[in-house]
Structures are given as C-alpha cells and as structure tokens.
Amino acid sequence: MRVALFLTCVNDALYPDTGRAVVKLLERLGVDVEFPMGQTCCGQAHYNTGYRRQAEPLARRFAEVFGEYDAIVTPSGSCGTMVRELYPRMGARARAEGRGDSLAQAVAPVVPKTYELTEFLVDVLGVTDVGAYFPRTVTYHPTCHGLRGLGLGDRPRRLLESVRGLELRELPGAEECCGFGGTFAVKNADVSVAMGEDKIRNAASTGADVLCAADNSCLMHIGGTMSRLKVGMRPVHLAEILASTEEEPLV
Template sequence: MRVALFLTCVNDTLYPDTGRAVVRLLNRLGVEVDFPMAQTCCGQAHYNTGYRHETEPMARHFAEVFRDYEAVVTPSGSCAAMVRELYPRLGERARAEGRGQSLAAALAPVVPKTYELTELLVDVLGVTEVGAYYPHRVTYHPTCHGLRGLGLGERPRRLLQAVEGLELVELPGAEECCGFGGTFALKNADVSAAMGTDKVRNAESTGADVLCAADNSCLMHIGGTMTRLKTGMRPVHLAEILASTKEEPAP
C-alpha cells in the first residue's frame, strides 16, 4: 500500500520526530510511505480565522499534491478534520457562489482517503497490536477534533492497550478541552491557561509518567502548562509511543 504522509505545519516546524515516528511505525507494518515535498499548510488557521476565500487555493494545492496516493495519513486530528469536514464545505460554498464546481471536483477524490493515524491503523490496516514496547504509566487525552470532529472513539485506547509494558490509566475529565483551540488561546489567554491548568492537574492525579495525545498542537499547550506548573510529567505524541520498540526505544 502506497501512503503519503501529510506532516502538517506544526509538526514540520516544531515536532519533526513525530513524522519520523509515523514513518518507522508504518514501515514496520509493511507500508510504503512517501513524503511529497510540495505539501504545504492545509489552511486550517486561515479558515478558522475567517479567511475562507484565501483557504481555497491551499485546499486545491493539497488535492493536487496528494491525489495520486492510495491514502493520506496525518498525525493530527485537527488537520485531518480540516480536510474531511471543512474541505467539502469550501467546495460547496464555491459552487453556491457561482464560481463553478472545479474546487469541489478537485477535492472530492482526496477527502475520503485522508486519515488520522489511528484511523489508518485500525480501520484501513486492521491492526491494533503494532509491536510497540513502552514501559511507562500513561494517561490519554482525547483532543477535541479527534473526539468530536473525527469520532476516533476507542481507536487510540485500543492501540495503547496493546503496547507491551504500557500501563494505561484513565484521565479524569478526559473529554474536557485542554484550552488550546488555535487562536482561542491567543484571544482568550486567561481562560485558555485556566483550562490547561485543570487538564494538567487532572493528569497529575493519575500518577502517570506521560500524558499522550494524537495532536501536537494540544500537547504543545499542555506541555507548556506542565513546565509552568513544574510537574514531573511529559507530553508525548501517540505515534512516538507506537513507534517505540525494545530495539529502538523512544527517547
């Protein structure tokens, strides 16, 4: 199976190890992974800030870059939700405004084959046991886009539960937002910080060593809060846990 990795802006700029982890994991499962160098931002930040028309060329470019692959995988629930939920809306709005159906037609083939990592593993590859080893106590935070937008449900937990050596503990208030929300954290800094503090205090109460999530933007916010509160926990992306083995353990 030939899969393209859509790394996303945040991961490419700040968390490239997450992308490397995705490639190691999928290669271990026999999947050929390409990284199209022409990929750019999916336009989520622009769209969410109200620049809908400015997002359209970015969506069209995404479709051109990834159209020839069997599947597109991204280690980001928010960017996967942008493609799957909001790209069709972009295409329909363009058509409704009399600007033709070319955008909708361009997006139609790529939208349904774009997957968040746990969707690709569980739904497409049909695996939950991926040969991972991670001897730590872990609690899992389901991010808003993954939980509500994509409906990831138990997929991440099933993958974590199958990791050798990993003790998974439930996070109190797991379904509550961490407070990041992209520009929400900038426009509502005090509320965002308070929500982040609640999330970290709940995570601390589990006694876990690691807080895991499937979106580095949320982990960035939570990790910053952990640093300010001087906790002993670490934020770790799910892909890095699943890529970890006895022979090549995660840092």
C-alpha cells in the same frame, strides 16, 4: 497501496520526530510511505480565523499534491478534520456563491482517503498490536478534533492497551478541551490558561509519567502548561509511543 505522509505545518516546524515515528511505525508494519515534498499548509489556520477564501488555494494545492495516492496519513486530528470536514464545506460555499464546482471537484478525491494515523492503523491495516514496547505509566487525552470531528472513538485507547509494558491510567475529565483551540488560545488567553490548568491537574492526579495525545498542537499547549506548573510529566505524541520498541526505545 501508495501511502503518503501528510506531516502538517506544526509537526514539520516543531515536532519532526513525530513524522519520523509515523514512518518508522508504518514501515515496521510493511507499509512503504512517501513524503510528497510539495505539501504545504492545509489552510486550517486561515479558515478558522475567518480567511476562508484565502484558504481555498491551499485546499487546491493539497488536492494536487496528494491526489495520486491511495491513502493520505496524518498524525493530526485537527488537520485531518480540516480535509475531511471543512474542504467539502469550502466547495459547497464556493458553489453557493456562484463560483462554480471547480473547488468541490478538486478536493473530492482526497477527502475520503485522508486518515488520521489511528484510523489508518485500525481501520485500513486492521491492527491494534503494532509491536510497541513502552514501559511507562500513561494517561490519554482525546483531543477535540479527533474526538468530535473525526470520531476516533476508542481506536487510540485500543492501540495503547496493546503496547507491552505500558500501564494506561484513566484521565479524569478526559473529554474536556485542553484550552488550546488554535487562535482561541491567543484571543482568549485567560480562559485558555484556566482550561489548560484544569487538564494538567487532572492528569497529575493519575500519577502517570506521560500524558499522551494524537495531536501535537494540543500537546504544545499542554506541555507549556506543565512547564509553568512544574508538573513532572512528559507530553508525548501517540505515534512516538507506538514506534517505540524494546530494541529501539523512545528517547
């Protein structure tokens, strides 16, 4: 199986350690991972801001770069949702506007083989115990795109529950949005800040050392709120926890 890592813009620019963790994890499980150097933005920021036609070349680019692979793995529920849910909508919209089926045909091959990391681990590789060791107390925040867009369900929790040394604590109001929402945080800053503060208060009430999520865009917002509120808790991407072992602990 040829597997490609779709890192995403946010991770490439700000959180490269998450990408390294995905590669380390998958290679430990016997998967050879390739990183196509031609990958760029998936177009989510453009599409969600209303520049839908401008996102189309990026969708075509994604299909061109990743089309040859058997599986495309991403550590981002939001970008995974862009490919799986919104690329087909873009193709249908182009058809409805009389611009033909070329976009729909271009993206069709990559849509079903794009997986968020936990989906790939549980559904494709069939594992929940990935050999991780992380002796911390952790609370898990299910991000909106992962929860509602991709329907990740209990996959992330099952993976966390199998990590040696990890104590998983329930997050009150776990399914409530953290307030990021991409440009929502910019356009509706006061509401976004209030939602973030609610999320952090609930997280702090667990007494956990770490707040874990499967999307760094949300963790960026959560981490900033933690810093402002001076909460003694770290935001950590799920991939970095799963990549951590007794021999190579997470720094």
